[in-house]
Amino acid sequence: MHSNSQWRPLFFPPVRFVIYLFLCYLGFIATVLWRRLRGVSTHTLTNPVSLSLVSPSLPLSLPSPPPPPPPRRYQLFTERLSKLEEAEGSFDDFTRSYMFYGVQRQANNSLMFREWAPGAQALFLTGDFNDWNSTSHPYTKKEYGKWELYLPPKSNKSPAIEHETKLKQVTRLEVWVLLVTRQKVWVLLVTRQEHQHTRPKRPRSLRIYEAHVGIASPAEEIATYTNFTLNVLPKIKDLGYNCVQLMAIMEHAYYGSFGYQVTNFFAASSRFGTPEDLKRLVDTAHSLGITVLLDVVHSHASSNTADGLNKFDGTESCFFHSGARGQHPQWGSRLFNYQSWEVLRFLLSNLRWWMEEYRFDGFRFDGVSSMLYHHHGIAMSFSGGYSEYFGMQVDEDSIIHLMLSNHILHALYPDCITIAEDVSGMPGLCKSVKNGGLGFDYRLNMAVPDKWIQILKELKDEEWDMGNIVYTLTNRRKGEACICYAESHDQALVGDKSLAFWLMDKEMYTNMSSLIPMTPVIDRGIQLHKMIRLLTHALGGEGYLNFMGNEFGHPEWLDFPRKGNGESYKYARRQYNLLDPDNNLRYTQLYAFDRDMNLTEDKYGWLASQKVGDKTNEKDKVIVFERANVMFVFNFHPSNSYSDYRIAAGPSGKYRIKLDSDAEQYGGHGRLDTDTEFFTEQEPFKGVNDQWQPHSLKVGYGTAVWVLGPR
Ligand SMILES: *[C@@H]1O[C@H](CO)[C@@H](O)[C@H](O)[C@H]1NC(C)=O
Ligand SMILES: *[C@@H]1O[C@H](CO)[C@@H](O)[C@H](O)[C@H]1NC(C)=O
Ligand SMILES: *[C@@H]1O[C@H](CO)[C@@H](O)[C@H](O)[C@H]1NC(C)=O
Ligand SMILES: CC(=O)N[C@H]1CO[C@H](CO)[C@@H](O)[C@@H]1O
Ligand SMILES: CC(=O)N[C@H]1CO[C@H](CO)[C@@H](O)[C@@H]1O
DSSP, X not given: OOOBTTBOOOOOOOOSOXXXXXXXXXXXXXXXXXXXXXXXXXXHHHOGGGGGXXXXXXXXXXXXXXXXXXXXXXXXXXXXXXXXXXXHSOHHHHTTGGGTSEEEEOTTSOEEEXXXXXXXXXXXXXXXXXXXXSSSSBOEEOGGGEEEEEEOOOTTSSOSSOTTXXXXXXXXXXXXXXXXXXXXXXXXXXXXXXXXXXOOOOOSSEEEEEEEGGGOSXXXXXXXXXXXXXXXXXXXXXXXXXXXXXXXXXXXXXXXXXXXXXXEEXXXXXXXXXXXXXXXXXXXXXXXXXXXXXXXXXXXXXXXXXXXXXXXXXXXXXXXXXXXXXXXXXXXXXXXXXXXXXXXXHHXXXXXXXXXXXXXXXXXXXXXXXXXXTTTTTTOOOOOOGGGXXXXXXXXXXXXXXXXXXXXXXXXXTTOEEEEOOSSOOTTTTSOGGGTSOOOSXXXXXXXXXXXXXXXXXXXXXXXOHHHHHHHHHOSOTTOOEEEESSXXXXXXXXXXXXXXXXXXXXXXXXXXXXXXXXXXXXXXXHHHHHHXXXXXXXXXXXXXXXXXXXXXXXXXXXXXXXXXXTOOTTSSOOGGGGOGGGOBTHHHHHHHHHHHHHHHHHHOGGGSOEEEEEEEXXXXXXXXXXXXXXXXXXXXXXXXXXXXXXXESSSSEEEEOOOTTSGGGTSOOOSOTTOEEEOBSOOEEOGGGOEESEEEEESXXXXXXXXXXX
């Protein structure tokens, strides 16, 4: 029992894991505004001791000094760009080649088919329209390996080939085809659907819901675009995510590839419905203020020959490098020749196609690390030395290609967001192209989910290393915006399991009811799941990503139907039904925490502001840091609670709890009274980065505490 004149006494039995957030009273708002305008705190003006708070030195992973800017890359980029503009008029036309290639329907209903197949000897079109005669409709060869086939309208003036009829190119499939179903091609005579809603403004704090349409329902079947629009988008909105990132949209013949073995780059996967359905999905997301990103796979292509790009013109090369350079040794897929003019045309036009036709708002570029190096990052561990990023092992063609992609996207769509999936930590990845960088907006901070899984697999609770956790979460280049996430979609795949399942495992089948007391396993799992998410959210980056289901602690793992599992969909779904209120399961508590985490972020915007510093205490297993004028305090100690736990505060004043992971609605123990007011004391205390700060504050009792200060 504690009594203290400055806050309400609260009795605290030892607790395991709790988080609180304190909020100052509105009376401080004027001060806050003034200080924000000044960019400094009043206390730093009068008290030089805390100057370090003003210009914190963020931890940098790299020991060596920064290298000179890489003028060579920039030079190659500008040469490429100007050559392209000279030859093609403008990059605007060049990157809209989908208006020239593929099937084009003219105003008078004649059809023009165009392909690039430099190695082909002859090309024929066959299908329902000519009774699958494979010689009656030959293409004519044009310069630079182009082929054309003109089909006049029928006598009744309708197109010679009807919409959605089967069609095939002899020996090779159509490359620029718009709608593909496995083994057969349907010509889509584009009926442009007018979108009704404008793109949302680019969010300052990016909170991404990563989703796969096919698994987005509890049913053991493939869910559809429409299902997603009706059932999942409202959840994403409710949860406070302002962005949805769609995986597996580009057509892929093998469902189990998770969308990463693309066969048709211009086709929206027909498994989930029609192109119109996808357009409606994007438009509906826009109407809810949700930005939509496409997981774009330009790092490699499926090696399928029957329905993919491989051997499109009969040769080994065409879109790809021939020989070893054209094969990914681990993925068994084909690697693009980014130096080829027509490959550039194809891929850059592909980006524009998704932006223009489907109105996506940006891209997550898959497999960037693999593109950047000739070794594809295989068996490489990056220590941060600059020799790892500059040298003959770096694939310049890929770099120039990525610079071009980012350049055209950002030049044409200023609000466009691009994210790089790069584990290597290539310097300049997120610097703008004009400053010599690769031009991405964000990098995926992939080390973080790996760290969490490693901790859960290998360490006892007493062994968790606070310093190491904070190091992993903050180990990124200064000025490089990162997307952070606690759970990676790869880790949920079969053989591994979801974060919640690592924590609670089989007890999730029997003991998740909110009508019975929590078992120790469930208690630990529920509390840690929230803390892991919040710590990742608050410290790990400038954007947060949630893989669908993780917001409510999805159990089990992901496994797509395949021979080995009897083509089962049992694990290729997301069990949103667990959130059904009638089921009285604790998933709803984890969900509620996710929503309020977003709500709180939305209010204070920590993702869009710099962390001021952090302080860890290994013995107490406490992490304290400050960001966006919010104080965060976490206690990861498996058994200790602390009374009167003193932390350094910002300016003096009154603090209040803002978000408390121990609150009952989140499956906590409800030990704290959120009306409690906490006052700072004139007692210097070592705070962030071990600097003395003039004021301090006694908070929660050894629990993990999250405080918002009057700064
Ligand atoms: C249809 O229009 C295209 C150009 O738009 C032209 O090349 C073609 O000759 C026309 N065909 C007929 C039958 O009028
Ligand atoms: C296919 O078309 C060609 C040329 O129009 C014709 O000579 C041939 O008899 C047709 N083949 C079949 C099987 O109909
Ligand atoms: C669509 O979603 C609902 C609710 O989640 C589900 O019951 C249904 O089976 C889904 N249908 C399809 C085709 O995905
Ligand atoms: C539940 C809730 O209040 N969610 C908030 C999360 O953040 C969005 C902004 O993207 C707010 O509009 C929501 O109100
Ligand atoms: C509190 C409670 O209901 N515990 C149950 C957890 O699940 C096991 C079976 O795995 C039951 O035996 C316990 O009674």
